[in-house]
Amino acid sequence: MGLSAPIVNAPMGGAAGGRLAAAVSRAGGLGMIGMGSSATAAALAAELPHVAGLERPFGIGLVHWVAVNHPDLLDLALSAGPALLSVSFGDDWSWVRRAHDAGVAVAAQIADVAEARRAADAGADVVVARGAEGGGHGRPRMATLPLLAEVLDSVDVPVLAAGGIASARGLAAVLAAGAAGAWLGTAFTACPEALTSAAARYELLAAPGDATTTTRAFDVALQYPWPATLPERVLRNEFVDRYDGREDAIGADARAALADAVEAGDYRVAPVNAGQGVGMLREPRSAADVIDALCAGAEQLLRRWAEDLR
Template identity: 50%
Template sequence: MGTWLTDTFGLSVPVVAAPMAFVSGGKLTAAVSTAGGLGMLGAGSAVSADWIRTEGAIAAASGKPYGVGLMAWSVKDHPEHLEAVLELKPALVSLSFGDYSPYVEQLRAAGIVVTTQAGTVADAREAIDAGVDAIVVRGAEAGGHGRNEVGTLPLLQAILELTDLPVLAGGGISGPRGLAAVLAAGAAGGWIGTAFLTCEEALTPEPSRQRLLEADETDTVYGTVFDAASRAGWPDEFGGRALRNTFYNRWEGREDALKSDDEGHAQYVAASRAADPTAASLYAGQGVGALHKTTTAAEVLSNLATYKTYLQAAAQLEG
């Protein structure tokens, strides 16, 4: 039951733990890879090149393949991030959200597998033209940044029809049933983030962890409020799915005003530092309702590995 993903990286479970800024440090990355998946370091725009090197070394110490996620719009302003990744030479680099095409061949020449996240069929066509090795279908259900136009299954089917490149599926995969569904459709694996948010090895602060455990599948919202408040530089075309809170409710529909509101910016920054879930961003997908307790990455992978049961059940129905 191997796929391109498991065969390429020597995995026992066809799962990539999506790179999540302020969540996926070296410890979580290594834990996922050690447990049979492919861990990914979330290198956000706010980190330094030295952070990437340090956390990458922690991830690499497991001796297992791992990856790094970068944002193209940030790499343009922080070329040292790409330089640090090239020094580390991880097995996989995900480069998304902006013009990533100038960096693809440089990474591939270093022996690194390159993928990007696509939120529409047009995104996938651009990825093919850029020469990536694989495409991540990111559906609207997914947490964090991306597009909100198309759900995971419709987009997955369309992109599988478009290309023979390996395709990974992300968005709304909260357990083994979801993983089995995308594999049955033809995906090479699952690109899963939300399920790892409350892992012991994650960088998630305790107040954020508790709020995530309390949330259900209806508590997320997609928009640019938190980006307007943070002033980090995210392009408006890529909003983010996060838990709705009082800060979001206050500013929803007034994002342009928030971009220049110093008081709103200061409140957001203070809340982020304090991990105050009423005002800080807590990026999570619609699968957040499946989070019920703090677990280890190994326990999450062990649960996902039971996807075979559901694939076998489907095969018996077909027979």
């Protein structure tokens, strides 16, 4: 795809809009527009002007069950001419043929080796090995490095590493292991180009690396139809402390309080998705600055490691 940086921004619903995608692509990576649980064709259409006329490749990421419920969403995504399409968290691969017929390459997020093989057999051009450290929704089955190493030995397509990578050391580590690049989410959430609110950005920058947890409390309370096998990694807060593992106790009052908190941006109660790399966020930096720092640092480390091995 002619990238100068081995970085793809994860298509995070609610954070990775068209502005972030364009900024990442202009900086040499592959910018992805993310459509999450509440995605519609209208929501995607509102983000596409940011990449219209972009002279760099970009991608679009969808959630499988959302795309099934909104068939026009996939239609619009393909008609936008992305270089890469990701449709995550489903077992039906018929969309791969549609993407290839439209001349669009396909990426599939996977959580174990069996999934990686199924994705490659279904025609995925790129496999994303998403470790349990990653923020947002996913199957928390294996840590990133063990998953990456096993997948690299199991499939013949390029593999991107995802989950907990938010520093030059993390990027260098997965490249040294053999990844074609890194699929980064949390590292971009504090960028001014992201859709992240100012209040959520503050929480992300203040959080240490051990501040996250996986939970289904928010999905249950907000009545999102995410399956139980796909919890989300978020910053721990008062709502998580009260209801994680006690989702049956979430009643109408709790749902109303959560809805009010989401509306008000009160993140003592409302969710903030974050991976375990969140502790490495130090200040709000542009997407270009994030990419430059990660790539320059990783290059130095890889050279040093190569010299040490001689």
